[in-house]
Amino acid sequence: MRDNYIYSNNRANLFRCKVPLSGAEQLFVVNGKVQDSDNSYSLVVEKGCTLPNIQQVIYVRNIDSNIAIREIDGVPVEDSRLKDMLKLDCESNILMKEGSNAKLLFCSHTLSMDEFETDELVNITLERDANLDLIIMQNEHNKARHRADYKISLDANSTLTMTFLSLHGGEITNNIEVNMIGEHANCQLKGLCLADKEQSMSTNVKLNHLVPNCYSNQLFKNILDDSSSTNFFGRIYVAKDAQKSEALQANHNLILCDKSKVKTKPQLEIYADDVICNHGATIGKINEDELFYMRSRGITLHEAKILQLLSFTSDITNSITTDALKERLNILVEKRLRGEFSNNNNCSKNCC
């Protein structure tokens, strides 16, 4: 196992994260570079190895005010260096060799209030019998745009569980392409987008069953408030020879405001004849009967709405397998739903 990273539990000058658990290894990736290095993030878990602890990778976008001069006598300065820094193309690589196991938590944050544009490519390869549990938590400010492309390859008997928690961000796009290239591969994708104000969050999935006997299950949920919008595009492709494929997909949307916009588009392309495929999408509002039930017990309207939102999100958050992590992330989701994020300009504070 490669382990040449410096782990730090506290880079107080940058960011203090409250998510970590005892024993979790923390690693910062600052503007695409692993802390104190010039390299992008790359993890190789060797054959048969198991990462002993959850590894938390904290991607931060930050512009140090010492580097960039922003204004002189109150007048903003057009600094080309600053502009270059705002746009970032970066890459991460995860290679899970045969029979290896790991649990990872990726968090992305924006620490300064600049208009960041991040284009990220994440390559994930699971060799035979490998298991990866990956949680992706995105918490960026309203002026940040983040596009992430996940290119995923799953070989025989491997299992990938991937959970997206898009809590906050101006424009977030997650493009997920999964190629199931070995039989009995198992792919579990879950995602939750919480969008409000003018935020826009998109999830595009291309799930390719290329060989027989693979299983995939997608559950993506969105809550929209104000003038926010979400898009879900989900394509399931089953190749001609990929018999006995099982592919499930669901996208559920809860809209809290008439100004919110939801687009959802499932698409099935199935060329094999002996398969189980199932997809469904719903768009709904707060359920009045449920609210009345709670209120009739003395729970205030405000609290009843929050409980209903938590109920909606629960099948995503409760599927997180590490209890302590589940608890922390549930608290973050609840804080977000209670509107506590909008009190801070700098979204990074919300994880503290």
Place this chain on the structure above:
Amino acid sequence: MSDILLEVKNLRARTEDKEILKGINLTIRKGEIHAIMGPNGSGKSTLSAVLAGKESYTVTDGEILFEGKNLLELSPEERSWAGIFLGFQYPIEIPGVTNVNFIKTAVNEHRKMKNLPPLSAAEFLKLMRERMNYVGMDSSFSTRGVNVGFSGGEKKRNEIFQMAMLEPKLALLDETDSGLDVDALRIVANGVNKLKRDDNSFVVITHYQRLLDYIVPDVIHVLYNGTIIKSAGKELALEIEERGYDWIINN
């Protein structure tokens, strides 16, 4: 002080399409048990929901006074704090919200209104255990999602459990007996009787006289087509069981 707990005067309520309650008059005194019977669709659930403040019904006429206060001005949660409880005919499932969290939130909201601090974890657990015992509910139910995957009878027990936790002055039990087997019926009825005091009241909506063997009503009302067409003593239930409603309706 008056011993009248609830006074409903000429109450009319409707949905967008149609009028359902067409002039209900009902007086309930402290310590009384009233039963409401009547054919399907006559407005029994609507009456209980309107009393509990469901906003999808519009009250077009009449008054509801609870301990002399105008109930129509209060939201459902304010009515709950005032001491009204509705046991639902069809309890709602809330996945992902555990029974214990749900009832704890409710109990603590009630305490907040009385300027009491929230119960400590230990106090709450003790109370919860005790009240779950009232209705023979296993403690494993506390960590399950509210009513999720509960059988029909378990949902009804859960309603009575919630009632026991909130100790209302007026409990409206809408067909709490339907879907219960004989043993469960006895358990639920015992739960009600345990909570019965001479300063609180119950309205039990039921189709069956057998519940009234266990919870003995002071008055039985027959609701038909949005009005109460007959009120009498507990013998009425037996007569309805034998003869049905036609003879009352046609009278």
